[in-house]
Amino acid sequence: MLYGARGIYLRETLILRRKLFKTLLASAVSPALFLLAFGFGVGRGAMVGGQDYLSFLIPGLLTMASMNQSYAIATEINISRFYFKVFEEYLLAPFGRWQIVLGEMFYGITRGLIPVAIIALYSLFCGVSLHFSPAFFLALLLHLAIFSLLGILAAMIVRSHADQATVNAFLITPMMFLSGTFFPVEKMPLAIKAVASIFPLTYSTRLIRSTLLQQDNGNGLLYLLLVVMVIILFGLTKRIIERVEV
Amino acid sequence: MPASTTRDYPDEPGTSHLDNHHPEILVSGLKRSFGKVEAVRGIDLELHSGELFAFLGPNGAGKTTTINMLTGLLRPDSGRICYQGEPFVATAYEVRRRIGVVPQHNNLDRELTAAENLRVHGRLFGLGGPALQQRIESCLELAGLSEKRDTPAGKLSGGMKRKLVIVRALLHEPAILFLDEPTAGLDPHSRRKIWAFLRRINQEQHCTLFLTTHYIEEAEQLAERVCFIDQGRIIASGSPDELMKRTGSYVLDIYNDEDVDNEFFNDRATAMARLEQIDRTVRIRKTTLEDVFLQLTGKRIDP
Ligand SMILES: Nc1ncnc2c1ncn2[C@@H]1O[C@H](COP(=O)(O)OP(=O)(O)O)[C@@H](O)[C@H]1O
Ligand SMILES: [Mg+2]
Numbered sequence: 001m002l003y004g005a006r007g008i009y010l011r012e013t014l015i016l017r018r019k020l021f022k023t024l025l026a027s028a029v030s031p032a033l034f035l036l037a038f039g040f041g042v043g044r045g046a047m048v049g050g051q052d053y054l055s056f057l058i059p060g061l062l063t064m065a066s067m068n069q070s071y072a073i074a075t076e077i078n079i080s081r082f083y084f085k086v087f088e089e090y091l092l093a094p095f096g097r098w099q100i101v102l103g104e105m106f107y108g109i110t111r112g113l114i115p116v117a118i119i120a121l122y123s124l125f126c127g128v129s130l131h132f133s134p135a136f137f138l139a140l141l142l143h144l145a146i147f148s149l150l151g152i153l154a155a156m157i158v159r160s161h162a163d164q165a166t167v168n169a170f171l172i173t174p175m176m177f178l179s180g181t182f183f184p185v186e187k188m189p190l191a192i193k194a195v196a197s198i199f200p201l202t203y204s205t206r207l208i209r210s211t212l213l214q215q216d217n218g219n220g221l222l223y224l225l226l227v228v229m230v231i232i233l234f235g236l237t238k239r240i241i242e243r244v245e246v
Numbered sequence: 247m248p249a250s251t252t253r254d255y256p257d258e259p260g261t262s263h264l265d266n267h268h269p270e271i272l273v274s275g276l277k278r279s280f281g282k283v284e285a286v287r288g289i290d291l292e293l294h295s296g297e298l299f300a301f302l303g304p305n306g307a308g309k310t311t312t313i314n315m316l317t318g319l320l321r322p323d324s325g326r327i328c329y330q331g332e333p334f335v336a337t338a339y340e341v342r343r344r345i346g347v348v349p350q351h352n353n354l355d356r357e358l359t360a361a362e363n364l365r366v367h368g369r370l371f372g373l374g375g376p377a378l379q380q381r382i383e384s385c386l387e388l389a390g391l392s393e394k395r396d397t398p399a400g401k402l403s404g405g406m407k408r409k410l411v412i413v414r415a416l417l418h419e420p421a422i423l424f425l426d427e428p429t430a431g432l433d434p435h436s437r438r439k440i441w442a443f444l445r446r447i448n449q450e451q452h453c454t455l456f457l458t459t460h461y462i463e464e465a466e467q468l469a470e471r472v473c474f475i476d477q478g479r480i481i482a483s484g485s486p487d488e489l490m491k492r493t494g495s496y497v498l499d500i501y502n503d504e505d506v507d508n509e510f511f512n513d514r515a516t517a518m519a520r521l522e523q524i525d526r527t528v529r530i531r532k533t534t535l536e537d538v539f540l541q542l543t544g545k546r547i548d549p
Pocket of ligand 1: 246280283284285303304305306307308309310311312
């Protein structure tokens with residue numbers, strides 16, 4: 001059952017193991033820098049939304065860093081597709097291409113868990129207490145699925161590695177800064193609020209933050225929204241990958 | 247010159263399984279363009295089980311595009327592809343299991359070991375457990391890579407990488423192996439080894455081989471049947487001997503000041519008689535596939 005998706009997951013995680021140290025380092029450094037610059041620099045002693053800034057920031061960083069790792073599979077798929085051409089092995093194998101989407105999605109989810117572990121560690125050092133409840137893990141799973149799917153989708157749509165860099169610069173980077181990671185979206189100017197409202201990261205940040213800080217305020221709708229996004233993205237990616245040629 | 251096609255082959259789906267002797271592959275009217283470039287402009291061919299077949303043509307002739315369509319990596323603009331009488335569609339997973347593909351590029355995972363590369367391929371084809379383990383070992387042995395099973399693929403020599411890609415394509419025991427330029431970029435020694443290897447695969451594993459090449463020698467050495475392809479069309483096909491006979495088995499190279507003229511003859515005696523009459527430098531030799539291609543197209547395959 002699902003040997004295609006499992007075969008793909010096996011290949012990706014075998015390779016991940018080979019570069020685990022690099023991946024760990026990459027997921028550790030950038031949130032640490034953000035934490036130093038924003039948490040201990042700009043935002044020291046500030047209160048945001050009724051809590052201290054560090055408690056606000058760390059769940060945001062966790063969401064952002066895990067998004068980055070999940071989405072980073074876009075670059076890997078790209079290199080495998082256009083440069084090493086190993087992706088052809090997937091296209092030739094005897095199963096429906098939706099299994100490629102499934103296998104890569106679980107790989108993206110796996111990668112996204114790495115920074116979660118690292119930031120959980122940081123939170124201990126910062127004295128911020130986070131609640132890793134089932135509600136949090138459900139939210140995290142949906143969040144990681146969304147960004148893995150976006151990564152696969154991007155890798156299928158672009159025609160080259162350079163295109164991929166463009167997508168990252170115009171979509172992923174703005175999303176990182178405007179989705180409530182560092183500052184509540186509610187307090188931003190109206191124009192930015194409007195932009196933020198189309199970014200999925202805005203919603204997953206809100207949901208993950210509220211589960212980690214145990215502030216349930218109508219989360220049901222947010223879960224529903226993320227589930228709908230996963231379904232739509234999966235369907236869309238499946239359709240596009242079925243049209244893909246070498 | 248017409249390609250080897252069988253136009254009276256039953257086309258109606260209803261009649262296909264009445265006839266139990268289907269060709270391994272039957273292709274008709276295959277076309278594919280990229281924007282304004284007509285890469286493949288109508289190819290018909292028929293391949294039988296156990297054949298060692300070569301597609302010979304210069305760079306840009308449409309060889310890779312054809313293989314990619316036959317293996318499902320590109321969609322044809324028009325035309326039909328049947329494997330053993332079954333139309334080849336995106337969901338024809340049983341057909342895909344019958345196919346092994348060796349692409350032009352050695353698409354190995356360089357960080358993974360030789361054995362891991364094989365394992366991933368096996369898993370993608372639904373193999374697992376002891377059966378997979380056994381296939382991995384016998385493929386490594388076939389390639390002479392048993393000693394290198396734990397070496398990262400990126401550290402293998404060019405010839406070894408090529409062999410690994412070939413046995414990876416054989417791992418799921420396909421009936422047909424497609425090889426796109428199997429020896430491009432290899433030194434002459436490795437090339438000969440790959441040729442011997444391919445002959446063995448064809449004979450011992452009873453695998454049908456479809457290879458593309460722009461090396462005359464490769465086609466002459468390996469193929470039982472050759473199709474010349476140029477500008478997206480098949481311009482001649484037959485066994486190397488037939489093709490050479492059609493052009494004339496003997497050729498005179500007549501040296502001018504600048505150039506060499508060729509004259510072709512069916513037998514040696516006539517050629518010798520003609521040679522006597524020429525008062526320039528003349529050489530008599532056997533016709534090669536290069537001569538055949540030059541006669542047909544006015545250009546060389548590998549300029
Ligand atoms: N993906 C593509 N996009 C645009 N043109 C292509 C593409 N693939 C092949 N071509 C063109 O189609 C022609 C045939 O190419 P190809 O099948 O690769 O030839 P061969 O393998 O015989 O060298 C060439 O002119 C090539 O430039
Ligand atoms: Mg080619």
